[in-house]
Each structure stands twice: as structure tokens, then as C-alpha cells.
Amino acid sequence: MNLDWLDAFLLFGVFEVVMVIGLALLLHLQIGLVRIANFGVVGFWGLGAYAFGASFTKIDWSLGEPWPFLISVVVGTIVAGLGGLLVGWLIADLDTDGVLVGTLGFATAVVILVTTQDGLTGGALGMSGLRFPFDIGKTKANELLWFGILVLVVGAIFYYVARVHRSPYGRLLIAVGDNEPLARSLGKPAFRAKLWLFAIASAGMGLLGIMSATMFHLLIPEAIGINVTLAAIVALVLGGTARVWGAVVGAILTVGLFEILVQFYLPFPRSWYTQAIPVLREMVFGAALIIVLLVRPLGILGDMRRDKLVRRMHRG
Amino acid sequence: MDFITDSVVIGLTQHAPLILAAIGFALIYRLSGLINVAYSETITLGAYIGMWINTTFDLNFYTILLPTGIIAGLISVATYLTIFRPAKQRNVGALEMIIISFGLSIFLRHGLQFVFGYPVRFYDVPPPDTIRVLGIGVSSFRLAALGSVVALALLLFWFIQRSGYGLQIRALASDENLAQVSGIRPLTVTVLIWFIAGVAGGLAGAFYGVGSAVAPLLGWRQFLFIFLVVMVGGAKNLGGVIVVGAATGVALAAMNLQFGQALYAQLALIIAFVLLLKVRGRRFADLGKV
Amino acid sequence: MGDIRNVAAATRPQIRIEGVKKSFDGRVVVDVDELILGGHPIEGLIGPNGAGKTTLMRMIMHSTRLDEGKIAYRRGDGDDEVVLSNLPTHRMADIGIVKSNQVIQDFDNLTIWDSLLLAVAEASNERSYQIYREKRVFEAHAEDIRWYLERFPFEDPNGFAKSAGEKKMLDIIRCLLLRPEVLLLDEPTAGLPEDLRDDLMEVVKEKSTTENMLVVIVEHDLEVIWTMSDYVHFMAEGSVILRGEPDWIREHETVVEKYLGSGHVAG
Numbered sequence: 060m061n062l063d064w065l066d067a068f069l070l071f072g073v074f075e076v077v078m079v080i081g082l083a084l085l086l087h088l089q090i091g092l093v094r095i096a097n098f099g100v101v102g103f104w105g106l107g108a109y110a111f112g113a114s115f116t117k118i119d120w121s122l123g124e125p126w127p128f129l130i131s132v133v134v135g136t137i138v139a140g141l142g143g144l145l146v147g148w149l150i151a152d153l154d155t156d157g158v159l160v161g162t163l164g165f166a167t168a169v170v171i172l173v174t175t176q177d178g179l180t181g182g183a184l185g186m187s188g189l190r191f192p193f194d195i196g197k198t199k200a201n202e203l204l205w206f207g208i209l210v211l212v213v214g215a216i217f218y219y220v221a222r223v224h225r226s227p228y229g230r231l232l233i234a235v236g237d238n239e240p241l242a243r244s245l246g247k248p249a250f251r252a253k254l255w256l257f258a259i260a261s262a263g264m265g266l267l268g269i270m271s272a273t274m275f276h277l278l279i280p281e282a283i284g285i286n287v288t289l290a291a292i293v294a295l296v297l298g299g300t301a302r303v304w305g306a307v308v309g310a311i312l313t314v315g316l317f318e319i320l321v322q323f324y325l326p327f328p329r330s331w332y333t334q335a336i337p338v339l340r341e342m343v344f345g346a347a348l349i350i351v352l353l354v355r356p357l358g359i360l361g362d363m364r365r366d367k368l369v370r371r372m373h374r375g
Numbered sequence: 376m377d378f379i380t381d382s383v384v385i386g387l388t389q390h391a392p393l394i395l396a397a398i399g400f401a402l403i404y405r406l407s408g409l410i411n412v413a414y415s416e417t418i419t420l421g422a423y424i425g426m427w428i429n430t431t432f433d434l435n436f437y438t439i440l441l442p443t444g445i446i447a448g449l450i451s452v453a454t455y456l457t458i459f460r461p462a463k464q465r466n467v468g469a470l471e472m473i474i475i476s477f478g479l480s481i482f483l484r485h486g487l488q489f490v491f492g493y494p495v496r497f498y499d500v501p502p503p504d505t506i507r508v509l510g511i512g513v514s515s516f517r518l519a520a521l522g523s524v525v526a527l528a529l530l531l532f533w534f535i536q537r538s539g540y541g542l543q544i545r546a547l548a549s550d551e552n553l554a555q556v557s558g559i560r561p562l563t564v565t566v567l568i569w570f571i572a573g574v575a576g577g578l579a580g581a582f583y584g585v586g587s588a589v590a591p592l593l594g595w596r597q598f599l600f601i602f603l604v605v606m607v608g609g610a611k612n613l614g615g616v617i618v619v620g621a622a623t624g625v626a627l628a629a630m631n632l633q634f635g636q637a638l639y640a641q642l643a644l645i646i647a648f649v650l651l652l653k654v655r656g657r658r659f660a661d662l663g664k665v
Numbered sequence: 666m667g668d669i670r671n672v673a674a675a676t677r678p679q680i681r682i683e684g685v686k687k688s689f690d691g692r693v694v695v696d697v698d699e700l701i702l703g704g705h706p707i708e709g710l711i712g713p714n715g716a717g718k719t720t721l722m723r724m725i726m727h728s729t730r731l732d733e734g735k736i737a738y739r740r741g742d743g744d745d746e747v748v749l750s751n752l753p754t755h756r757m758a759d760i761g762i763v764k765s766n767q768v769i770q771d772f773d774n775l776t777i778w779d780s781l782l783l784a785v786a787e788a789s790n791e792r793s794y795q796i797y798r799e800k801r802v803f804e805a806h807a808e809d810i811r812w813y814l815e816r817f818p819f820e821d822p823n824g825f826a827k828s829a830g831e832k833k834m835l836d837i838i839r840c841l842l843l844r845p846e847v848l849l850l851d852e853p854t855a856g857l858p859e860d861l862r863d864d865l866m867e868v869v870k871e872k873s874t875t876e877n878m879l880v881v882i883v884e885h886d887l888e889v890i891w892t893m894s895d896y897v898h899f900m901a902e903g904s905v906i907l908r909g910e911p912d913w914i915r916e917h918e919t920v921v922e923k924y925l926g927s928g929h930v931a932g
Contacts, residue, residue: 225796
């Protein structure tokens with residue numbers, strides 16, 4: 060297969076956009092429906108990635124390829140899900156302030172553990188030895204295939220989130236987000252619903268972390284900083300928390316703008332790209348959050364017409 | 376006994392900026408219920424402004440504290456007037472308010488990087504004098520930080536208890552409309568609170584900065600602990616914030632002496648505080664409005 | 666005929682309130698020695714403002730904690746007693762107790778249909794992995810919901826509840842849809858126009874007989890109490906001080922003096 064047409068860096072840029080779409084979709088369930096502000100996205104993302112990496116590189120596997128990889132993916136996803144269960148339990152009956160402190164605390168705790176447990180994680184030096192579970196020839200071909208798998212995973216997340224909007228479960232989540240005491244008085248176990256939501260969304264975030272770490276073949280503590288959380292939140296807020304498509308549109312307009320348009324198609328001097336552009340990117344993201352929430356709080360796509368959705372659901 | 380005095384002296388002096396910052400953060404939190412994530416940048420700003428004044432005008436550290444505090448206070452007021460006040464007037468929800476402050480935090484943090492450049496910066500000061508306190512050598516800068524905490528605490532105590540403003544603040548915090556009707560000028564009181572909070576944050580930043588280095592993440596690294604201290608200690612009054620802040624400093628110092636690893640101390644504290652909030656939240660969980 | 670009546674009486678759901686106390690900031694709000702709800706199909710709970718009626722209702726739902734005492738519940742099918750004050754709020758509806766709200770409560774982002782489907786959806790259809798259950802829930806309950814929507818006019822049943830009256834009505838229909846054994850109505854008619862109020866009360870009365878439901882009404886609109894209730898409890902200063910048939914209560918001098926006032930015109 061001739062892949063000369065494909066710029067390797069461009070592929071990484073598109074990979075990042077799709078990954079952020081996935082994170083923003085999962086965050087949509089939490090912020091958009093249940094209105095739980097998860098500011099610790101990167102904690103779950105990083106926990107999954109590191110658990111996967113430790114399992115894959117530190118265990119002396121006697122199984123043949125690709126089993127060590129696949130089992131490690133499952134391990135990483137489950138560990139992230141368990142992390143979500145723990146955090147969910149801690150914060151499910153706290154208010155927004157408590158949720159913020161709990162999720163931020165979790166993300167910080169993950170960074171501390173990654174830094175101190177260097178026997179498992181490689182500490183500040185990072186963890187290498189992460190590779191694709193297949194080899195179909197050139198590096199670029201492998202990367203393209205891995206990107207294809209990411210698209211499938213994010214597509215599945217999108218489908219799930221869209222289905223949740225059309226199911227009794229989604230209605231329960233919206234109800235809990237709107238008026239938790241009222242939902243409880245109707246017999247809805249709000250606490251349990253939040254707990255499971257956190258577990259599932261966190262497992263998904265962990266899986267995306269695993270996919271990202273594998274693509275980049277490297278895991279370092281700097282990679283699990285607040286900028287991952289920021290990207291997901293900006294994408295969600297800009298696109299709007301009401302519609303499922305909001306996360307997709309938002310991620311393309313924010314991360315896509317910088318990772319693809321600015322990186323490849325705008326004629327900035329080369330020297331800008333190492334320092335000025337990443338800083339500018341974060342500034343623009345920060346400003347976008349303020350401006351969107353002040354001027355157009357529902358995001359670019361605006362309000363979802365739930366009345367229309369409900370009518371359509373029951374006609375079909 | 377040595378271990379205890381060591382922990383107390385080191386904890387109180389090393390972490391005095393934490394208490395200072397927590398008082399400022401708590402003032403805004405208690406007045407308006409706002410979790411201002413961008414408060415971490417007020418601290419960072421203080422560190423940068425102090426460094427800039429110090430290196431540009433070649434002034435000694437104690438002289439720069441006053442202008443640093445005032446400038447940080449003014450910037451704090453500016454963020455209130457340009458962002459948080461308009462947001463409140465548009466009835467932005469609690470969750471959105473936090474996201475806005477998060478956005479401002481990110482914006483300011485990277486904006487500072489843009490203005491002051493990427494490398495870490497340092498204060499240009501002679502090595503501080505070492506003063507012996509209960510047999511332990513403490514830098515004079517750290518003692519000054521502790522002194523500022525005491526001064527600010529006394530000032531606020533006087534301000535809230537003795538002057539008429541305390542009553543106004545309490546009235547404003549519980550019901551703004553009612554307060555307005557009873558002749559309180561919400562804008563004056565609110566601006567004053569944001570100013571004092573900014574001064575406290577800016578000074579904390581200057582103390583943090585002179586103690587090590589000035590970097591864009593300086594304030595953000597402290598934010599979680601400030602936040603935890605205020606959430607755990609600030610439920611009732613500012614006294615609680617000071618007590619919990621001091622206890623946090625001592626606990627961090629003690630665990631640091633014990634484990635020899637600052638990160639473990641932080642981890643233990645994060646877990647302890649979040650569990651404490653969980654237990655407290657549980658007690659009120661059933662008290663719904665239905 | 667007499668036999669059936671006896672059976673019905675024996676299997677009626679019952680709430681027993683014993684030695685229950687609650688104070689806020691040192692002020693005693695509720696102090697009830699003994700109160701049994703469930704002797705009659707529809708019971709009224711009246712009393713002046715601040716008598717503790719709403720707090721007592723909330724204590725039954727366990728959304729307000731008890732300082733002292735016990736609230737126990739026996740289902741209509743004669744099961745063992747359940748101590749309500751040990752259960753979390755969301756379990757109340759499972760065992761058959763629901764309450765409508767005095768202050769308007771609604772889900773801002775759910776349409777009227779949504780809100781009603783939410784009320785009836787079973788927990789097994791609301792699990793996170795059940796993403797294809799909408800049709801099942803809709804088909805199982807649409808008829809039930811339509812019955813209410815036809816009976817009570819909403820401006821746009823596919824849209825959101827608009828007025829305070831619509832929200833109030835929605836709140837009560839949600840409760841009725843759950844087919845509870847015990848229905849607590851806290852000022853159900855406040856804010857409703859008169860014709861709607863009468864219509865709603867008629868349905869409640871109907872359901873209380875056809876579904877063997879115990880209804881407890883807290884109400885200031887005394888016309889509702891006198892026409893609906895089979896039995897009335899009168900509360901003042903936190904305690905139930907009188908109980909009896911509606912006709913007896915409304916003539917009682919204590920009630921007239923403490924609550925109805927001298928200006929009250931019996932009619």
C-alpha cells in the first residue's frame with residue numbers, strides 16, 4: 060500500500076481530534092445529562108493508560124501476540140472503570156463544589172502515583188515499549204490502521220451516547236441532573252445511577268487513554284496534565300451540552316483548528332510551533348470557555364428540541 | 376518532642392502562604408458562593424509582579440510587597456468587573472460559573488507565559504537571614520509570610536467584627552436583593568472583598584515565588600490544597616479556614632519529615648480531606664427539598 | 666357483604682407514627698405521640714400555618730430526618746411492618762408510598778410525556794446497558810398515560826409544562842401513575858383553577874377505591890377537605906390535638922378558635 064500522500068504528522072493531528080471527540084462525548088453524559096462537572100477527565104484517561112502500560116510492559120507474558128496486548132487493554136479499561144466507581148462513590152452526594160474538588164483531587168492523585176511509583180510507571184522518565192498489537196508493514200500503515208480502530212471505538216461511543224438520549228436510562232440521567240430529590244421521591248436510585256455512569260464513562264476515558272498511549276508509544280507524567288481535560292471541556296462547551304453532535308462539532312472547531320489547520324495550512328514561521336502556538340492554543344481555549352458561556356451558553360448548536368426528539372421516538 | 380516542634384515550626388512558616396491564599400479564596404467563596412478557579416492565577420500573578428518589580432527597580436523584597444499586593448488586588452477586582460459580575464447578571468448557573476473561572480484560569484496562566492517568556496524566573500534577592508525559632512533555623516522571608524497571615528487575620532477580624540462591613544457582608548452573602556433594599560451597596564462591598572482577596576493571593580504568590588522559582592504553574596500547583604482547606608474549614612467562618620490551613624501545613628511538614636517524600640504527604644492529605652467531605656456530605660444527603 | 670368489608674379493612678395500608686419529634690434550631694416543629702393513618706380511604710390533615718403538617722409529611726418520606734421516634738408502615742397485602750425511618754428516600758416509591766409536593770417541583774429539561782414515562786419506567790429498563798428499551802416502556806404504559814392526558818388538558822403534552830398549574834398537575838399525575846398504596850398530597854390544589862381542582866380530586870377519589878389506596882391530604886382549601894375526607898386530623902403547634910369525622914371537626918370549638926377563626930362562615 061502506497062501511503063506517500065499521507066502526512067504522518069497530519070495523521071497524529073486527526074487522531075487527536077477524534078480522541079478528544081470521544082472524551083467530549085463521554086463528558087457529555089456527565090456534564091450534559093447529569094450535570095456532574097468532571098474536572099478529572101485526565102485522571103481516568105491517564106489511569107487507564109498507565110494501568111495498561113504497566114500490565115503490558117512489566118508482566119512477563121508467556122502468551123503469544125496479540126494476547127498480552129488485548130488482556131492489558133482490558134486490564135487498563137477495568138482499572139479506569141474502578142477508579143470511576145471510587146470517585147463516583149466519593150462525590151455522588153456532594154454538590155458541584157464537592158464534585159470539583161473530588162475530581163481534581165483524583166487527577167492530582169493519579170499524577171502523584173505515576174511520579175512516585177516509578178518501578179511500575181517509569182516515573183518522570185516515562186514508560187516506553189508500548190507498541191501496536193499488529194505489524195502490517197510500514198510504520199505509517201500501522202498508524203493508519205490504529206487510527207481506523209480509534210474511529211471505530213469513538214463511533215461506538217457516539218452510538219451509545221445517541222442511544223442513551225433515546226432510552227429510559229437517558230431520561231433518568233436528565234431527571235437526576237434536573238432535580239435529584241424529585242427523581243428520588245419517584246423511586247429513582249439517583250446515587251446508584253451516578254455511580255454507574257461514572258464507572259462506564261471513566262472506563263471509556265481509560266480506553267481512549269490506552270489508544271492514545273499506544274499511538275504515541277510513550278507515556279510521561281507531563282502527558283496527563285490539565286490540558287487533556289481542558290480540550291474535552293472546551294469541545295463540549297463550544298459545541299453545546301444539549302446535543303450529541305455538540306461534542307463532535309466542538310472538538311473539530313477547537314482541537315481540529317489547532318492540530319490540523321494551524322499546524323499544516325497556515326503560514327506561521329516554523330519557530331512559533333514549538334512554544335508560541337501551544338501556549339496560544341490554551342489561551343484561545345480558555346477565552347472560548349468564557350465567551351461561549353457568557354454569550355451563547357448553549358453552545359454553537361444551541362438547545363436540543365427534546366419535544367421533537369420524544370415525538371420522533373414514539374412515532375417510529 | 377523535637378519532631379512535634381519541628382513539624383509545627385516548619386509547617387507554619389513554610390506553608391504560611393497557603394493559609395494566606397486560603398483566606399483570600401474563602402472570602403470570595405463565602406461572599407458569593409463562587410469557586411474561583413482563576414484564583415490560582417491571582418497567586419501566580421503576584422509571584423510574577425513581585426519578581427518584575429524586584430528585578431526591574433532593584434527593590435528589596437519587603438519593599439515590593441505593598442505594590443505587589445495592590446496590583447494583584449486591582450487585577451482581582453478587574454476580573455470580577457469584566458467577567459464574574461456580567462456572568463452573574465446573566466444568571467449563569469453554578470456549574471457554568473466554575474467552567475468560566477476555569478477558562479479564565481487557563482487564559483491567564485498561558486497569557487503570563489506569553490508576557491514573561493517560557494523559562495522559569497527568579498527573584499533577585501540576597502539570601503534571607505536565618506532566624507532561630509525554638510531551635511530551628513527559619514528564613515526571614517518565611518517569617519514575613521507568617522507575619523502577613525497574622526496581620527491579615529487581625530485586619531479581617533477587625534473589619535468583619537468591629538466595622539459595619541461585617542454585617543453587610545453577611546447580609547449580602549445570604550440575600551443580595553434583601554441587602555440592597557436595606558441600604559447596603561453591594562458593589563462597594565463586593566469590590567472591596569475581591570480586592571482584599573486579590574491582595575492576599577498576590578502576597579501569597581510573592582512568598583511562594585521568592586521561596587523557590589516563578590513559573591506559570593506556581594499557583595495552580597497550590598490550588599487543590601487551598602480549595603480543600605476552604606471546603607473543609609470554611610463551612611462556618613474564616614477562623615475555620617485559618618485553623619484548617621495551619622493544621623494542613625503542620626501535617627504536610629510532619630509527614631514530609633516522616634516519609635521523606637513530599638508527594639506522599641500530599642496524597643495522604645488529598646485522600647483524608649476528600650473522605651472528610653464525603654462523610655460530611657452523607658449526613659446531609661437525605662435532606663432533600665422534596 | 667359484611668365479610669368483604671372486613672377483609673378490606675384488615676388489608677388496608679397503614680402508617681403508624683409513634684413518639685416522633687423534630688426541631689429546627691431548638692424550636693420544636695413536630696411532636697406527635699401517636700398517629701395512625703390508614704383507618705379510612707381518604708384522610709385529611711389540617712391545621713394553621715406552622716403546625717408541622719408539611720414537616721410531618723416529609724418525615725414520612727424520610728426526606729427530613731427524625732430526631733426521635735419511629736414511623737412504621739404495613740402494606741395493604743398484610744406483610745410485616747417496615748420502619749420507614751430506616752429507608753433511603755428512593756425506596757419509598759418501591760414500597761408504595763409517594764408524595765406530591767407543596768412547592769412546585771419539575772424537571773426543566775423533560776417534556777410532559779418524558780416526565781410521565783420517567784415515573785412509570787421500571788428500574789430494570791433504566792439500566793445503563795439497556796439502550797433499546799424505550800419502545801417497551803412506551804408500549805407498556807402509553808395507554809395509562811394517555812388516559813390522564815385526555816382527562817387533564819395540557820396546552821401541549823408533547824412539549825414542556827408551562828404554567829405553575831400544569832407543573833402542579835404533572836406532579837400529581839406522576840404520583841398517580843405509580844399506582845401507590847399510600848398517596849400523600851401536600852396542598853395539591855394550590856394554584857389550580859376550580860374546575861381542574863374538582864376534576865383532579867374526583868380522580869383521586871376514584872383511584873382510592875378502585876386501587877385500594879390510602880390518600881392523605883394536607884390542604885388549606887377546606888372545601889376540598891370537607892368533601893373529600895372520610896376522617897380528619899387536626900394539627901396545631903406540632904401535635905395532633907383532635908381527630909374525627911369531618912362534620913364533627915368543622916364544628917369543634919378548638920378548631921374554630923385556633924384555625925378557622927371567628928370570621929369563618931360554615932358553609
